[in-house]
Amino acid sequence: MMSVCSRSPLKSCAQGQRHRGARNSLWSRSSSSSSSSSSRRSLTACAAMKVTLLPGDGIGPEIMDVAVDVLNTIATKHDLTFDFTTKLVGGAAIDEHGCPLPDDTLDSCKASDSVLLAAIGGYKWDSLPSNDKPERGLLNLRAGLGAFANLRPAVVLPQLADASTLKPEVVSGVDIMVVRELTGGIYFGEPKGFGVSDKPGMEGSRTGYNTDVYCEKEIERLARVGYAVARKRGSKVCSVDKANVLEVSQLWREVAQRVRDEEFPDIELSHMYVDNAAMQLVRNPKQFDTMITGNIFGDILSDEASMICGSIGMLPSASIGEDGPGLFEPIHGSAPDIAGQDISNPLAMILSAAMMLRYDLNQEAAADQIEKAVEKTLDDGYRTVDLMSEGMKQVGCREMGDMVLERL
Numbered sequence: 001m002m003s004v005c006s007r008s009p010l011k012s013c014a015q016g017q018r019h020r021g022a023r024n025s026l027w028s029r030s031s032s033s034s035s036s037s038s039s040r041r042s043l044t045a046c047a048a049m050k051v052t053l054l055p056g057d058g059i060g061p062e063i064m065d066v067a068v069d070v071l072n073t074i075a076t077k078h079d080l081t082f083d084f085t086t087k088l089v090g091g092a093a094i095d096e097h098g099c100p101l102p103d104d105t106l107d108s109c110k111a112s113d114s115v116l117l118a119a120i121g122g123y124k125w126d127s128l129p130s131n132d133k134p135e136r137g138l139l140n141l142r143a144g145l146g147a148f149a150n151l152r153p154a155v156v157l158p159q160l161a162d163a164s165t166l167k168p169e170v171v172s173g174v175d176i177m178v179v180r181e182l183t184g185g186i187y188f189g190e191p192k193g194f195g196v197s198d199k200p201g202m203e204g205s206r207t208g209y210n211t212d213v214y215c216e217k218e219i220e221r222l223a224r225v226g227y228a229v230a231r232k233r234g235s236k237v238c239s240v241d242k243a244n245v246l247e248v249s250q251l252w253r254e255v256a257q258r259v260r261d262e263e264f265p266d267i268e269l270s271h272m273y274v275d276n277a278a279m280q281l282v283r284n285p286k287q288f289d290t291m292i293t294g295n296i297f298g299d300i301l302s303d304e305a306s307m308i309c310g311s312i313g314m315l316p317s318a319s320i321g322e323d324g325p326g327l328f329e330p331i332h333g334s335a336p337d338i339a340g341q342d343i344s345n346p347l348a349m350i351l352s353a354a355m356m357l358r359y360d361l362n363q364e365a366a367a368d369q370i371e372k373a374v375e376k377t378l379d380d381g382y383r384t385v386d387l388m389s390e391g392m393k394q395v396g397c398r399e400m401g402d403m404v405l406e407r408l
């Protein structure tokens with residue numbers, strides 16, 4: 001059975017012994033499996049794995065609770081020890097400390113082997129100035145950890161081929177890895193702000209502006225991750241940009257092509273404009289293997305890809321840099337519209353914990369076991385409301401978590 005995110009592109013460390021910089025060398029390995037020497041080494045008992053937990057806002061705390069239960073259960077089965085520290089981020093941190101990313105939170109994350117985040121944001125904080133919003137806390141966390149590459153696997157599990165709004169024959173077998181640049185582009189570019197227009201005919205009208213900017217080094221390092229990831233998959237990469245209009249995309253395309261030509265000649269590379277990519281994802285998603293793209297395009301395309309898989313509540317992600325702990329989070333937000341009702345889907349959160357075990361903590365077997373338990377739960381017909389279809393058994397967030405725990 002295909003596992004949700006089993007084709008690990010990167011591995012870094014044994015339990016409690018982070019190997020700084022190890023990811024880079026491992027990116028170029030041609031294969032990874034649970035019998036690799038690094039995985040075997042990880043099975044020997046060693047120090048506790050320090051993990052900072054960031055439940056955040058909205059549905060964040062309820063899905064985090066479930067994921068922590070899963071991690072605690074898997075720890076007993078694999079003789080692992082977690083040292084969890086829970087910290088505030090986003091709206092919860094604003095309410096308590098007046099800022100969305102307190103130093104104490106970032107310091108804890110940096111001192112950890114890995115970071116697990118649920119989601120941030122909510123209506124309550126929507127009218128704050130941009131730099132004070134929960135979302136800025138998340139962006140600064142990603143930047144603070146140097147987590148520039150965001151891996152978002154969009155895999156259609158056979159159990160959920162009919163859960164998508166698209167036809168089963170269109171989505172069955174889809175297995176896409178979106179590699180999104182995460183610490184640059186328009187979410188970070190300067191100048192940004194509000195002003196007054198001097199455009200002819202619009203003089204005096206308020207303006208809002210942002211800057212989409214990438215330097216060559218940012219594109220190069222993201223492209224390298226994308227190609228290395230692709231090597232462990234179908235060796236086929238589609239780089240998505242808007243080079244027919246944007247200078248920043250023209251540079252993106254040129255650099256992506258150069259890195260491929262100079263360092264990854266075995267990779268089949270194509271380029272696609274983002275508007276076409278959005279359309280092609282719905283028309284024929286199976287044409288894609290690995291996509292590399294900038295921050296905003298990857299944000300949007302991965303939400304679109306999630307619906308190919310049945311629900312945004314299914315997609316986990318790993319955000320990684322050259323060094324330091326990775327950040328693992330579902331791709332969805334805090335879903336304030338359903339928060340506090342115990343109806344959210346915790347599977348993306350659980351699968352993010354599995355990605356953390358595999359990518360950051362080198363616990364391949366434990367990650368496999370969690371993913372299999374998720375698939376078995378779906379096999380047995382349990383569905384949260386976002387995935388619900390005729391003949392299935394509807395469960396809430398907590399109960400879905402319990403079903404996964406029973407199958408671990």
Ligand SMILES: NC(=O)C1=CN([C@@H]2O[C@H](COP(=O)(O)OP(=O)(O)OC[C@H]3O[C@@H](n4cnc5c(N)ncnc54)[C@H](O)[C@@H]3O)[C@@H](O)[C@H]2O)C=CC1
Pocket residue numbers: 059118119120121122123135138312313329330331332333334335336337338343344345346348386
């Ligand atoms: N990484 C993060 O923490 C992110 C935070 N946000 C923030 O989240 C807040 C809400 O943003 P939206 O645009 O509504 O995006 P969202 O992803 O929170 O929700 C979009 C839709 O999907 C549903 N949904 C999301 N996750 C679900 C789950 N696990 N189970 C079932 N249904 C789920 C929601 O109920 C909603 O109808 C905003 O404040 C936004 O800035 C948005 C995206 C990512």
Ligand SMILES: CC(C)CC(=O)C(=O)O
Pocket residue numbers: 135136138139187299331332
């Ligand atoms: C703060 C946002 C950029 C979060 C988001 O939508 C995402 O990372 O998917």
Ligand SMILES: [Mg+2]
Pocket residue numbers: 299300303331
């Ligand atoms: Mg998003």
